[in-house]
Amino acid sequence: ELQYPPRLNCVAELFEVARLRGWDQRTALIGARERLTYAQLRERVDRIAQVLRRDLGLATGNRVLVRGANCPMMAACILAVIKAGCIAVPTMPLLRARELGTIAERARVDAVLCAASLRFEVDAMERPGLPLLLFDDPGAADSLEARMAGHDAPFAAPDTAADDVCLISFTSGTTGVPKGTMHFHRDLLAICDCFPRHTLGSSIDDIFIGTPPLAFTFGLGGLLLFPLRVGASAVLIEKLSPETLLAAIQEHHATVCFTAPTFYRQMAQLAPRFDLSTLGRTVSAGEALPLATREAWQDATGLAMIDGIGATEMLHIFISAAGSEVRPGATGKPVPGYVACILDEDDRPVGPGTIGRLAVKGPTGCRYLSDPRQRDYVIDGWNLTGDAYEMDADGYFYYRSRLDDMIISAGYNIAGAEVEEALLHHPAVAECGVVGRQDPERGQVVEAHVVLKPGVEASGDTALALQEFVKAQIAPYKYPRVVRFREQLPRTETGKLQRFKLRNDAV
Ligand code: 3UK
Known part of the structure; x- marks a missing residue:
């Protein structure tokens, strides 16, 4: 089982490990306009944390809504909120004022950090008395950067418990009202120590790239926490299309890519025009990976796709397979650390060959922010993801459908x-x-x-x-x-x- 110190700040821990291992001068983040080493990212995080605590007067446990496209500053803001002992509430760039207002209200947000280019919807949202700081706003008198200049690194993280909440992530809400899910400091480390370590196999020389927003836990893990945990680098792209992603893979010599099946389908058509020779592992998640897509991608690039099912409630991927473990048509087996089974309508486990409800248990799990649906999602510590799955005799899990689809x-x-x-x-x-x-x-x-x-x-x-x-x-x-x-x-x-x-x- 995974063990973390009972008093823990996950971001302080990530940077402390980086410092002790001598990664300070290594590249952590690569954006369109800047590139940050581990030391530079840590200093930036520390300055933002001080703005939050000293200028805005935030206390441990306060919640901060963060809004921005994928870029180093957006990443630094999320990390800083957590290092400050507060709770990050990252939001998807396309959300509108009304949706942001709902999230701010349900998560009882105490402050907002927002990229200047996305300020319109924040300005339009209802936020009585809520302090707002804009970043990436050159020339503005009261920007986050202007405030940061007034503080000196380093910043010592306030004392928090490993099971204090540090992240509230909202589900994308393909149906109905989005649900807020709460995650602990130890959860953010646990996902780094499961899928990337055992299934993906990430290392210090990796360069991570991909499409999921940092506000989506698929992106938060794959494009920020996983690379930081092993001393690797991440490329953050703001303006995404299949072409720009392929061009960025070529330009930055990316080795690991995270995106959804629809993107791989489109990239497979264009791949022959690019040099993707550095790419070693490509991860598909978010929805079912059709065999036809797996084959098209493999034909175009020679790469065997790593399919993985994750969920906002579980924080990241919990069933997957890579390399020789891949069985076409199957999502894979439970990622080490997780166990899974299939239940019938009366919550009894069924054997191989019967379609039923997927249930999963592991170091992370669902904790809805005051939502009655908690009772439907978790039974006896088993998380019911809402997916219809089937198992084979070798313990591989096959996606069939969303239960309600x-x-x-x-x-x-x-x-x-x-x-x-x-x-x-x-x-x-x-x-x-x-x-x-x-x-x-x-x-x-x-x-x-x-x-x-x-x-x-x-x-x-x-x-x-x-x-x-x-x-x-x-x-x-x-x-x-x-x-x-x-x-x-x-x-x-x-x-x-x-x-x-x-x-x-x-x-
Ligand atoms: C579906 C899949 C088949 C499935 C996510 C990786 O997608 C993520 O989180 P969401 O909360 O949605 C969860 C639901 O999406 N799904 C995801 N991956 C697969 N279905 N095969 C897959 N490989 O219905 C699941 O219940 O948006 C994915 C990491 C973090 C995530 N949050």
């Missing part, structure tokens, strides 16, 4: 992901999303929303060809009775398909 048509249970998988093998299909649409006769019918590759005609013939193609690959009753062509699919900032938008779209 299972399509029930004429008495059959159909997992949309399986139909998507089949469609993605067709050369005309770039992206697709399969949902159940209410139907008076069948209860639901399988409906496919398809984005075609450039140059393919969105015709009735194409639709027919896709339907025949699916019938030839999987049980014919699963074929999409309705095929609709679209320019693009609705996705969250974290790369997840918004199925409810497909379902609710007027026919």
Whole structure:
């Protein structure tokens, strides 16, 4: 089991280890406009922490909303809030004033740090008396940077317990109200000491890169905490597209990449134009990785994808496989430190070959911020992620569907992901999303929303060809009775398909 000192500040611990191991002059963060060594990042974190404690008068346990695109200053702000003994509430860059207001209220936020370029929505949000400091605001009289100049490093972190909350992360909320999840100091170290250490295999020479926002725990771990834990570097990119990510991998000689399946699908098409020879490991998470995507990526780059399921509630990835452990079609096995099982409707574990509800237990786990759904998510220390999974006799876990996305048509249970998988093998299909649409006769019918590759005609013939193609690959009753062509699919900032938008779209 993982052991951490009972009194712990996870950020102070990360920097103390870095100092003792002699990493001070190594590069920690690479942004578009600046590059910071471990010593420079630590000094910046210490100065921001002093602004929070001394200028804003914040105390241990106060909450600070942080808003910015992925860049070294955004990373420093999150780390500084935690080092100051406060609780970081990072928020996604695309959130609007009303959503930010809801988060500020539910998390009982005491102050706001915001990138100047994203200030508009903060200015528009309701925040009576809430202090706000802007960063990356050259020339402004009262910016965070101006305040930082008034303080001297180093800053000694106030005393906190390993199980004091240091992070409140909100779920992306593909359905319903976003939920705040609370995480302890020890949790932030625990995720570094599980997936990257045992499955990914990260080292001091790695250069991490990827798309997930630092406000999403996938990005917070993969692009900040994991590299800092081993003395590696992270490239933080503000303006992301498949092209800019590929170009940045080439330019910075990145070795480890984190992004979602949809990004890998698009990058696979463009990969031959770039030199990606330094890339050794590519991690896919956020939604199911179709076999077709795994194969397209492997054909384009020669790299075997590392699929991993994580959740905001669990902080990071808890089932995964890499290298020779990869079994196509499976997400993998529980990451060392975690255990997983499949439960039936009465919460009893089922054996191999039966689809059921995924349950997982480990050093991290769900603690909702005053939300009645806590009782639905955690039973006896087991976390129910809301996913339908199946296990094989060797202990591999296979994703089937989100429990509430299972399509029930004429008495059959159909997992949309399986139909998507089949469609993605067709050369005309770039992206697709399969949902159940209410139907008076069948209860639901399988409906496919398809984005075609450039140059393919969105015709009735194409639709027919896709339907025949699916019938030839999987049980014919699963074929999409309705095929609709679209320019693009609705996705969250974290790369997840918004199925409810497909379902609710007027026919
Ligand atoms: C789905 C997957 C199949 C699954 C996340 C890595 O996605 C993350 O967190 P969220 O809270 O969503 C959690 C849900 O997303 N999912 C994620 N990965 C996979 N489904 N295969 C996968 N590989 O439904 C899960 O319950 O947004 C991912 C690290 C940190 C994260 N927060």
